[in-house]
Amino acid sequence: MENELFMNTGLPSPAPEMAMHFEPPSSSSAVMNWPSMSSSMDIQQPDRHLGRNPTQDCFFWEKSTEQSIFDSALSSLVSSPTASSSNFSGGGDSFIIRELIGKLGNIGNSSGEIYGTPASNNGSCYATPMSSPPPPPRRSSPIMVANTTPLAEFSGDPGFAERAARFSCFGSRSFNGRTTSEGAGNNNIANGSAAITGANGKLPRVSSSPALKALTSQICNTPGGNEDQCPKVTGEFSRKRKSVPRGKAKESSASPSANSLKGVEGNEDSGAKRRKNSEENGKKTTNNTKPPEAPKDYIHVRARRGQATDSHSLAERVRREKISERMKLLQDLVPGCNKVTGKALMLDEIINYVQSLQRQVEFLSMKLATVNTRLDVNVDALVSKDMIPPTHDEQVIQLDDATQAFLGHQHNLQLHPNISSGCAIDPFDTSALPRSFTSHAPTLDQFTDSIPQCPTFCEDDLHSLVQMGFAQTSVQLQPQNFQSSNQTSHMKLEL
Amino acid sequence: MHNNDNLDMDRYNMVKQQFLKNWMRGLVACNPSLRVMSIKERKLTIKLSADIAMAATRSGATIWSRALLSRATVNTSQRLLVRRILRKYRYYPKNVIRRPSKNGSRLSKRVRKGRKMSKIRFLGQENALEKRTEMLKNLVPGGHLMDGKCLIEETLDYVVHLQAQVDAMRTITADFISCGHVNK
Numbered sequence: 231m232e233n234e235l236f237m238n239t240g241l242p243s244p245a246p247e248m249a250m251h252f253e254p255p256s257s258s259s260a261v262m263n264w265p266s267m268s269s270s271m272d273i274q275q276p277d278r279h280l281g282r283n284p285t286q287d288c289f290f291w292e293k294s295t296e297q298s299i300f301d302s303a304l305s306s307l308v309s310s311p312t313a314s315s316s317n318f319s320g321g322g323d324s325f326i327i328r329e330l331i332g333k334l335g336n337i338g339n340s341s342g343e344i345y346g347t348p349a350s351n352n353g354s355c356y357a358t359p360m361s362s363p364p365p366p367p368r369r370s371s372p373i374m375v376a377n378t379t380p381l382a383e384f385s386g387d388p389g390f391a392e393r394a395a396r397f398s399c400f401g402s403r404s405f406n407g408r409t410t411s412e413g414a415g416n417n418n419i420a421n422g423s424a425a426i427t428g429a430n431g432k433l434p435r436v437s438s439s440p441a442l443k444a445l446t447s448q449i450c451n452t453p454g455g456n457e458d459q460c461p462k463v464t465g466e467f468s469r470k471r472k473s474v475p476r477g478k479a480k481e482s483s484a485s486p487s488a489n490s491l492k493g494v495e496g497n498e499d500s501g502a503k504r505r506k507n508s509e510e511n512g513k514k515t516t517n518n519t520k521p522p523e524a525p526k527d528y529i530h531v532r533a534r535r536g537q538a539t540d541s542h543s544l545a546e547r548v549r550r551e552k553i554s555e556r557m558k559l560l561q562d563l564v565p566g567c568n569k570v571t572g573k574a575l576m577l578d579e580i581i582n583y584v585q586s587l588q589r590q591v592e593f594l595s596m597k598l599a600t601v602n603t604r605l606d607v608n609v610d611a612l613v614s615k616d617m618i619p620p621t622h623d624e625q626v627i628q629l630d631d632a633t634q635a636f637l638g639h640q641h642n643l644q645l646h647p648n649i650s651s652g653c654a655i656d657p658f659d660t661s662a663l664p665r666s667f668t669s670h671a672p673t674l675d676q677f678t679d680s681i682p683q684c685p686t687f688c689e690d691d692l693h694s695l696v697q698m699g700f701a702q703t704s705v706q707l708q709p710q711n712f713q714s715s716n717q718t719s720h721m722k723l724e725l
Numbered sequence: 726m727h728n729n730d731n732l733d734m735d736r737y738n739m740v741k742q743q744f745l746k747n748w749m750r751g752l753v754a755c756n757p758s759l760r761v762m763s764i765k766e767r768k769l770t771i772k773l774s775a776d777i778a779m780a781a782t783r784s785g786a787t788i789w790s791r792a793l794l795s796r797a798t799v800n801t802s803q804r805l806l807v808r809r810i811l812r813k814y815r816y817y818p819k820n821v822i823r824r825p826s827k828n829g830s831r832l833s834k835r836v837r838k839g840r841k842m843s844k845i846r847f848l849g850q851e852n853a854l855e856k857r858t859e860m861l862k863n864l865v866p867g868g869h870l871m872d873g874k875c876l877i878e879e880t881l882d883y884v885v886h887l888q889a890q891v892d893a894m895r896t897i898t899a900d901f902i903s904c905g906h907v908n909k
Contacts, residue, residue: 549874556877563884577857580880584864587887592768594894595775599767601901 740782741889747778748893773797777807779890788875789883792867 537543557576561567564583570576751774777797780790797807851859861876862868865883868876 553874553877556874556881560877560881560884563881574853574857577854577861580884581857581860581864584861584880584884584887587884587891588864590891591772591775591887591894594891594898595772596768598771598894598898598901599765601898 737885737889740885741893743782744778744886744889745893745897747781748775748897751775751778773807775890775894779886782886782889787879787882788867788870789865789879792870796866 537547554573557573560580561570561576564576564580567576567579570579752771776793780793780797782790794807858873858876861880862871865871865876865880868879871879
């Protein structure tokens with residue numbers, strides 16, 4: 231049966247090979263659970279080798295070399311932020327982009343069939359509950375997605391269009407819908423890039439669907455009900471994929487790619503859950519004709535044991551699962567959210583955090599406005615100085631370096647020498663800034679309340695006095711002020 | 726998890742650097758007008774440039790970034806400034822500048838449905854969760870256009886960018902301050 235599945239698609243399951251090749255880059259490019267995944271992969275390798283088609287071995291080797299090339303490229307992409315940021319700004323990396331996308335296509339093709347394996351290997355796969363083999367190979371594609379889709383914006387050449395066409399065979403309907411609705415802004419490459427983002431974005435998601443369909447039986451209730459929910463489901467999926475693999479190359483930022491990875495991971499876990507339950511239900515009819523017809527854009531969801539089999543509730547459950555995945559991601563992001571359980575409380579924390587961040591932006595912009603009457607910005611010097619990725623401690627040190635080269639011609643910062651004369655105050659002021667916003671947000675508060683009308687601190691005597699006075703008052707008032715504001719915001723939320 | 730943290734930090738730093746670059750460019754663009762402004766206007770300008778930098782970092786790929794930009798352009802007094810800044814980025818979100826109120830036309834069906842739903846105001850039967858999602862929608866730019874799942878994704882992205890923005894701004898202000906201190 232496993233062989234039949236493979237034969238139909240014409241692709242082997244290079245899963246073990248892929249796992250092995252994922253071991254080395256896992257340290258550099260993985261986001262989560264790679265070691266556990268690969269270990270579970272190793273457990274199941276003997277099982278899978280049984281059904282291996284020997285003629286496919288050469289193909290495996292091909293795949294593995296591609297894999298290694300891809301991984302090396304990927305790790306180079308990932309591990310060198312500054313280098314890559316300068317690279318991506320140039321158009322010269324379109325070559326790498328094309329290479330990666332080509333490999334993404336191959337990987338996507340093969341990874342779609344990996345789901346076939348655990349279904350037919352009965353015992354061992356489900357011994358490890360959520361760590362089923364498919365996630366590791368497939369996780370490459372989300373990484374790819376996260377890293378390459380930003381790059382796609384930079385090269386709008388027709389090579390992308392043809393690859394997009396190739397990818398679009400997976401999910402033509404929703405894909406086309408999304409390209410029309412997704413406005414990436416740059417119209418001239420909108421089609422190419424949106425196609426690529428759409429295609430790349432859809433790829434991991436859709437590649438799960440043929441596998442899921444291969445496993446689950448047709449007892450997804452009424453086919454009509456299925457088709458009702460399925461466009462919606464794909465709509466959801468495509469929306470998620472659209473928003474997750476976004477952004478520019480210069481970012482390939484932590485959270486979107488981490489999100490896509492975690493999102494895929496979470497979804498694959500739930501997919502694994504579904505498949506597992508389908509196995510436990512004991513109704514597994516693999517339709518051998520299904521996989522070739524794989525590129526449909528809906529996903530069969532299996533009803534779990536003891537739950538309503540209504541198509542609406544299935545869709546509802548899918549939706550809820552996705553939301554809870556995302557909430558978990560948010561939990562990681564927002565500090566202090568780990569102890570909190572439940573959506574409402576977590577939303578509280580998130581709201582609080584967003585509010586505080588926005589307030590900080592206000593404070594900082596006001597501070598900058600008061601500090602600098604003439605924003606003569608030496609862009610290059612500043613950016614180069616700040617390009618060094620800082621910890622907070624490093625920041626304080628770097629400021630000294632930065633200030634030497636930076637803005638040597640600033641005449642009008644007469645504020646601060648006077649602060650420095652009050653040396654007790656000065657270390658507080660400058661060193662407190664990078665530390666945490668708790669310390670300097672209220673200083674700004676005091677600042678703005680007390681100096682509404684003097685933008686240019688030209689008079690030394692006056693503003694030295696003023697500065698010292700303000701700094702001192704702010705020192706005293708700061709802890710109380712901040713805590714009270716925090717408490718009020720908490721109280722507001724609890725009402 | 727140590728690897729994860731390092732990786733996340735790297736990418737986060739890239740976001741921050743990108744934001745810094747954008748913001749510097751924007752500030753240079755508004756520099757001429759800053760001299761004559763009062764302190765409040767200056768603050769607004771700085772905040773505006775920072776917001777636009779943040780949105781441009783996302784280059785319109787997310788709802789909140791587009792909503793932020795369109796919000797900035799609705800105010801006609803700012804629109805010129807915004808346009809000038811965006812020109813510096815060589816980023817022309819045409820739908821944003823020309824039709825600031827038409828952000829919704831580009832949205833997918835699902836988001837439009839979410840928007841319609843949110844217009845139906847719950848009267849007194851909101852549970853805690855709905856109240857909070859409503860609050861969150863008020864916070865995140867363009868939040869009213871999103872449905873639940875989309876909202877959380879957007880919040881996720883928005884939070885990361887806000888963090889980067891705050892960090893970068895903090896660095897810059899600290900730079901400015903200590904630089905003056907060194908000068909004398």
